[in-house]
Amino acid sequence: MLTSAPRGTNDFLPGEVEKWQYLEKVIREICSQYGYGEIRTPIFEHTELFHRGVGDTTDIVEKEMYTFEDRGERSLTLRPEGTASTVRAFIQHKVYAQPQPTKLFYIGPMFRYDRPQAGRYRQFHQFGIEVFGSNDPAVDAEVIVMALDFYDRLGLTDLEVHINSVGCPKCRLDHRKTLQEHLRPKMAELCSLCQSRFERNPMRVLDCKNPKCQELTVEAPTTTKCLCPECLEHFEAVKKYLDSIGIKYVVNERLVRGLDYYTNTAFEIVARDIGAQSSIGGGGRYNGLIEQCGGQPTPGIGWAMGLERILLTMEKQGCKFPEAPPFDVFVATIGDVAKDAAFQLLAKLRKAGLAAEKDYLGRSLKAQMKYADKFKAGFTVIIGEDELNRGVVMVRNMAGGSQEEVALDKVLEYLKEKR
RNA sequence: GUGGCUGUAGUCAAGAGGUCAAGACACAGGAUUGUGGCUCCUGCACUCGGGGGUUCGAAUCCCCUCAGCCACCCCA
Known part of the structure; x- marks a missing residue:
């Protein structure tokens, strides 16, 4: 007990840590080329920030947060992800008063109370970027391109990019209604989890892994079927930009990302050969989040990558790391x-x-x-x-x-x- | 939170109720008193994740606990 690190946490010793330094070096290089400045925020925040910024119906908030009270009886939480803090800092320091858009990146530990597994730890590390202040679909395409450029620089291959659009709040409301109507007659047959999702977040039924639920939702309306004209146009523009420089992607209409704040573009990058936790990066647009967190209405988009999973994939694929100098x-x-x-x-x-x-x-x-x-x-x-x-x-x-x-x-x- | 597998030295690992717990690598020292990489020799677990129990006797059986791995949920 005394001589072992807490469950799901890791020590990185010489021999291993050089790989992390290499990753960080490549991260800093690419970020500076794409015009991102680094931001470092606290490891813990007011618990309320994550309730607001991540969403009360998410698994993260419902069951994965490291929440504690400090001696001043404040409820604090070890950050489970990086976007909420970045948004908070953007508002707090009035960065919106600077020339826009704001492009920021971060690297650091995140904490989620979950059962450890291949590529999943309670303290893990993410590299993430956020762009605030532009709703241009070119930005959506650019952040996806940047993610792929990064993997490419590391020598990773055989990755799949899945993209989808979940629309704006208007489309989502529309979709919610249509979807609920579709599901209502099948309610009894859905798994218990999906039954509870029905009211709270019916969209999540679409990416339920339960075979029975998948079968029942084959005909279900996907989010893209309910997009309003503007959102549809946005989605088409993103795809057109990607096509224009030859980026291969898969439109996955069942891709519904777990965090409540996503709007419009959602995407995920998957590595086939690292086990069940195969997502090595993911993100999307979150146009309502900054307002939700107390700022002026400001569009935003970002992604995060799990560094442990990237390292795992690199090792599985036999990627080269620089040799230690003699x-x-x-x-x-x-x-x-x-x-x-x-x-x-x-x-x-x-x-x-x-x-x-x-x-x-x-x-x-x-x-x-x-x-x-x-x-x-x-x-x-x-x-x-x-x-x-x-x-x-x-x-x-x-x-x-x-x-x-x-x-x-x-x-x-x-x-x-x-x- | 649920399920499966596992837990013997720094690492890999034999061992399946009864002599001193194999072996390999690593590590340390040495091979005619000042020189590496190959070879050879020597050393290195009062103890088998921790605790309790069964037994004359347990690393080997049972229970609890902790941890690791894998999967589910979900996510990076």
């Missing part, structure tokens, strides 16, 4: 008198920008050599008593096994040249 030099010593010289040389080498290391466990020369080998040191500098008296050291090239004497005060220059 270690420059190991300083080995013989006898106590060499220790001071080694300490000073080490400081000098490092200050000059070389990666340098020595032994701190009093190992024999033989053991130091083995240790140097494990470090994959390019060179080993051996400082012995005899050499020290003559003001020289032995420099061994670990790859070839050749070695030569070099004056102690010339070692740095020698190594810099040979490296």
